[in-house]
Amino acid sequence: MSVYRGTEAVAHHMDGVVFHAYASPSTGSRELCTWRLEVAPGTTGSAHRVSRDEVLMIQSGTLTFRLNETEGRAVPGDVLVVPSGAEFRAGNSGDTPVEAWVTTSAGFTATMPTGESITPPWAS
16 A cells, blocks of 8 residues: 655646646556646646546536537536546636546546647656
8 A cells, every 4th residue: 555645746737737646657556547636717728638538526616628519617526527538628717726636547648639649747
């Protein structure tokens, strides 16, 4: 068993979003990746296509999102399931930061609108 302290999370910044990395293959988790997502107010987010199912549980704020052709909002306690292959964009049109807990499978990649496929460092 491993314990990851909140103070030990590695922060990665991208497009107004902070990814606080916890469990991943590089930290000893063989099958799952987890991180805390922090979305700044006024952030639109980048559209991307996910290679693995991704689950977000909203902890604070109101997350605005686009999942394929559906736009919506998720509030604390809501769980958003992003299926493998879906196009997803997360943002924050509110005045306070959004925080969410994210879980996905090891091997997760994201394909950007340019066609570039990335393995996010918070999931590797």
